[in-house]
Amino acid sequence: MSITGENIIGFTTSATGTDQLRAYDPVSNATLPEIFTIATGAEVELAVNKATTAFRAYRHTSPEVRAVFLETIATEILAIGDPLLERAVAESGLPLARITGERMRTVTQIRLFAAVLREGSWVDAIIDPAQPERTPLPRPDIRKMLVPLGPILVFPASNFPLAFSTAGGDTAAALAAGNPVIVKAHESHPGTNELVSVAIQKAAQQCGMPDGVFSSLTGAGPALGQQLVKHNGIKAIGFTGSFKAGMAIFDAVTQRREPIPVYAEMGSVNPVLLLPAKLATAAEQVAQQYAASITMGAGQFCTNPGLLITLAGEATEKFAAALQQQLHSIAAGTMLNPAICYHYYENREQLARRKGVQTLVSGASQVAQTKGAPALYRVSGQHFLASEELQQEVFGPSSLLVVCADEKELQTVLSQLHGQLTATVMAEPEDLQQFAVALQLLADKAGRIIFNNVPTGVEVGYAMHHGGPFPATTDIRSTSVGASAILRFARPLCFQDWPQQLLPDALKDGNPLNIWRKVNGEITRDAVSK
Incomplete structure (x- = not known):
């Protein structure tokens, strides 16, 4: 062709x-x-x-x-x-x-x-x-x-x-x-x-x-x-x-x-909540999992995990070191076009210059080859809360690790997040009860909540929801x-006292399409009885 x-x-x-x-x-x-x-x-x-x-x-x-x-x-x-x-x-x-x-x-x-x-x-x-015999009015x-x-x-x-x-x-x-x-x-x-x-x-x-x-x-x-x-x-x-x-x-x-x-x-930065028990038992495994997710397709997914949120501690340090090591070993990937590649390096450099941001991984620029090198940055919860710009998406193989001093700061960080397409929780069973408030705060910010997996990858099916609160989308319901x-591409139309022969098939008494309908408040495929 x-x-x-x-x-x-x-x-x-x-x-x-x-x-x-x-x-x-x-x-x-x-x-x-x-x-x-x-x-x-x-x-x-x-x-x-x-x-x-x-x-x-x-x-x-x-x-x-x-x-x-x-x-x-x-x-x-x-x-x-x-x-x-x-x-x-x-x-x-x-x-x-x-x-x-x-x-x-x-x-x-x-x-x-x-x-x-x-x-x-x-x-x-x-x-x-119709109920013509209803009183006081039909x-x-x-x-x-x-x-x-x-x-x-x-x-x-x-x-x-x-x-x-x-x-x-x-x-x-x-x-x-x-x-x-x-x-x-x-x-x-x-x-x-x-x-x-x-x-x-x-x-x-x-x-x-x-x-x-x-x-x-x-x-x-x-x-x-x-x-x-x-x-x-x-x-x-x-x-x-x-x-x-x-x-x-x-x-x-x-x-x-x-x-x-x-x-x-x-777009979305797709926050990942990394809870203590999970990192204590599987820091290296989680690091390997997320290094692959951050760099998948050169980071050019709307569900790329651009924000990793956790608590200060020994397990977090182990995770950060393992993630650094993994990202250092991953080669730069070809980006979609020169403009996207240019803006990737420009945006990550702006991120690196923000107050309190520490560079953990910063692969050399390959903008001339239209390739994006992996990058990882770190910031405290305090500095994250002080700069809304840290929530801006860096479209490419980059992520920001936010380390909170305590659970109260963690909750504040989660409550201040922008709307997201996805949010992910990496946790062991013992984490779930202790951090129940944090989990609800995270759920309030996203259209899809993922447990112990990565956000990259969107299944096509009946239950999938790929949307979220603003600014992830302009319509939280869609x-x-x-x-x-x-x-999204339909509107309700109400027919009152309309002749049967002029009604759409979906609304005719006999239900010629044999679809599920709500008749007098009950879900049924039956014809409307006179």
């Missing part, structure tokens, strides 16, 4: 603009040859208009039709074969094994949403049948369910060129809910984006979807994204990236005549991974 550099707009391609960009290979430190044309304002209008028109038909497609569409997307992505893997490797610097696994994760989450559609209860159908027939929003704008992530990108969780969830999608392609992997976009385009045509159900536009810098964000035709936004970019999108939306939901995942991600 050749790469043309054109924008995908519904069932057509377009390249009317004069501005262009090229992708960069961080391993060879060379620009890739293909030229991509940046979308113009007219192409933005065309994509949004097509999506708006497509929504009128797509919103009424059956769950089965949309499930088949999603499964066809998954099949078309796999059909690209090695060229997709090779291109994603070239544009990200990530190893082939990682990209191969990520492709299967992408396909798995698409298929998960197909299963969610077939099971059907996600629409939250609730029926309160009860009307009231029925409620979730319905799609309209065209959704998706901003892919730099660190997952497949799973959090063009056909990633945001796109799959939005399409599953019945919404057209417009992707603003990530400028770090435009070739990967085009290959996947064409696969989605093919699937849409094969399945008889309306023209405009999916589009992908290329842009450099914030201009295209801001134009799309402010367009009245866009009804919700999914974003994965930095705090700065996420807040720029959020702020722009608040200035619209019609504000819309922004589901922005903006997740970007797992079956519940579909809920």
